[in-house]
Amino acid sequence: MALLLKDGLPVEDPWISLDDAVEAIPDGPVIVSLDRWRRDRAVLVARNSPVGVRLKSSQRTGEIAPDLDRVALVALEFPKFRDGRAFSTARELRERYGYTGEIRAVGHTLPDQYQFLIRTGFSTVAVPDGANLATWQHALTEIGVAYQAGVAGDTPLSLLRRKVHLAAAPHPQGD
Amino acid sequence: MAQAGEVMKVVSANRLDTGTVVWLAAGDVWVERLAEAAVLGGAAAGAALARTQTTDAAGVVVVEPYLVDVTVAGCGPQPLRPRERIRARGPSVRPDLGIQGAGALA
Amino acid sequence: MTHLSSAGAAGIYHYDETDRRFLADRVEQFRRQVARRLSGALTEDEFKPIRLMNGLYLQLHAYMLRIAVPYGVLSSDQMRGLAAIGRRYDRGYGHFTTRQNLQFNWIKLVDVPQILADLAAIDMHAIQTSGNCIRNVTTDQFAGAVADEIVDPRVYAEILRQWSTLHPEFSFLPRKFKIAITGSDHDRAAIAIHDIGIRARRGAGGAVGFEILVGGGLGRSPFLGRRLADWVPEPDLLAYLEAILRIYNQYGRRDNIYKARIKILVHEVGVDRLREQIAAEFERIRGPHYRLDAGIVDAIRSHFAPPPFATLPAVSTALDQARREDPAFARWARSNLTPHQQPGYAAVTLSLKPTGGIPGDATSDQMEAVAALADRYSFGEIRVSHEQNLVLAHVRQDDLPALWRDLGPHGLDTANAGLVGDIISCPGLDYCALANARSIPLAQEISRRFADLDRQHRIGELKIKMSGCINACGHHHVGHIGILGVDKHGVETYQITIGGDATETAALGQVVGPAVGYDRVTDVVESLIALYLERRTDGERFIDTVARIGVGPFKEKVYGAAA
Incomplete structure (x- = not known):
């Protein structure tokens, strides 16, 4: 089981992540692997419920790009937190393809990566059930300055240094 | 009981809080002097290593414990590899530093 | 604060x-x-x-x-x-x-x-x-001072420092990533052995642009950087680097730590194909979002304004006089001034x-x-x-x-910059968890063997670089004489190369012969230098002689004719 975080807070997760081995597709929003999407696309699209697609860290945006208007969520896997490919994948989805749906981080991530996730375009993070939510929430406000353009609400690179506001809550030292 | 001709071993690690080199002594406590380390045969050494994953009785937490091959001479265990000899004593180029600098080496 | x-x-x-x-x-x-x-x-x-x-x-x-x-x-x-x-x-x-x-x-x-x-x-x-991120950007130690400078690289090094600091996309790369920049034709920043090497230049009308090398690096598989771009205009610098890093982050190998540096990607994909991929990415992302505005460059350049220099004659009579009167000072001035x-x-x-x-x-x-x-x-x-x-x-x-x-009492006046005693050495086995052999005590021994500074000056420019393991923190591959420590069945052993060069004429050293034991290294170094002194022509540096006569005579000198 995993908890879903949005803006640093746990939120209801309406999505069911479907294992490839499970043949039956339940009602409601489901997340399937890219392979499953390719195999069962007709069925999935005909359901009239939102579909999400899960990409492995080795799968690139180009593989899902033509279908993005039919996909309400893209889940990007972190097999281990050191595998940082999904940071680029998320950013490409936003900047290159203008994707506006939910981008979800699944797998092994650390609170210390939360700001990076948001700033490269992730919307939500699935964290393990036992995760320390206070640490995750705090991680969003830990660093109040960023030196480079990001995806989340950042203006063009008119200054190398900008202040970041990632969480709904104002920065504790905000100004 | 160690077999004849078997390479003897000690367990070593670094303390989490200070990074200090430590050796596993009898009673599964960590000590800073190799001379006080428990010298074990292969099977016993492996078992000792397996027991060290958590905090010891004195509350010492260590990082990445592993086995070190040693020979036992008159002055106690001596590591076979240069790396471990340097770890046990201190930098060869700074005899004033490390445990060798504490003036307590045999 | x-x-x-x-x-x-x-x-x-x-x-x-x-x-x-x-x-x-x-x-x-x-x-x-x-x-x-x-x-x-x-x-x-x-x-x-x-x-x-x-x-x-x-x-x-x-x-x-x-x-x-x-x-x-x-x-x-x-x-x-x-x-x-x-x-x-x-x-x-x-x-x-x-x-x-x-x-x-x-x-x-x-x-x-x-x-x-x-x-x-x-x-x-x-x-x-440390870590698999963009490391501290390095540059010419004489930036903003040296006479042969075309562009002050500190301005761009600072921009890159800011850009790379906690970069949200590039903090979990396949492997570490090192960038060096120079602003002179004479490369003192060793840009050819960095993941990205940047040479700042001036084009028409004095506009600043950058030549970009990629895939240099030492370690287990040493490579010199390949030219990726001849001219990246200043406003596009960050976009172009983002494009390189994004391609690397996505396609760099993550299955094997020894093959994860960008140099391996360059080697396996080929620089021409990689250049196309990077160019395509660059074309997609260049634009206002990634543009390096002239205003930013000006603002950062203002930090590096020249200090309040006095107006002085080009020739100092006090310096000339001291040189004439004190040979020890003259010797130091010969090697340690730029x-x-x-x-x-x-x-x-x-x-x-x-x-x-x-x-x-x-x-x-x-x-x-x-x-x-x-x-x-x-x-x-x-x-x-x-x-x-x-x-x-x-x-x-x-x-x-x-x-x-004033330097003398602090032991900081040794007249050996660029000479035999000016040895680069990693900490080696005396400190480092990765090392296989000691490097510091060998450097000390070589330096003692050549303690006579006049002898060092007679030998001339000679860069000895030593590493205690294959990771090459001591840059041994690009030493005029390179020394690499290896562990051979629990015995410290050293492989010696000659002819390496870290400057604009970058080259990887060639192995002289079989590795030697700790006790022989200093003798080998002395033999190599003896042969150079026998064979050099006027004005030839050690590496010039190596380039002219090849490794063979040096090998024969060290190992004998039979080797």
């Missing part, structure tokens, strides 16, 4: 309140991370990359903290702050590295949050001095390679002495060179005799 004194008038990037707030945030973040580790909330596996991103390694004897010296530039106040940290938390000394950084060897994890707070008080940190842009000034190399000393080590006392001398003679500013020396970049030629006399 301590602010830097205004005594230093040299152009240094001074932090503003935003930079300081960033650093304060970062210190508190790491304080909490250490607390989480000590409480057990973080495992070692999870904590390791976090501590590494703060420059904290676990070495043989203790933790080692690697402090970033951005592009090798320090104010005197910063140097004093480093000296104080060395005295308070370490054993009263530090080690300057080939990455222009400073390492302390005896650090306790529990002290690190406070050390980082002390560093923040002098506008310094240890961010990204021509300056400004008439009447010189850039001075302070050798951290005293005879028999540990290359790159400086005591806290020496650091404080250098800080005081920088205040007196060089506008309060100090450089660290990748050759592990310190530099006072802006000294009046009239002051050189006095500076030289």
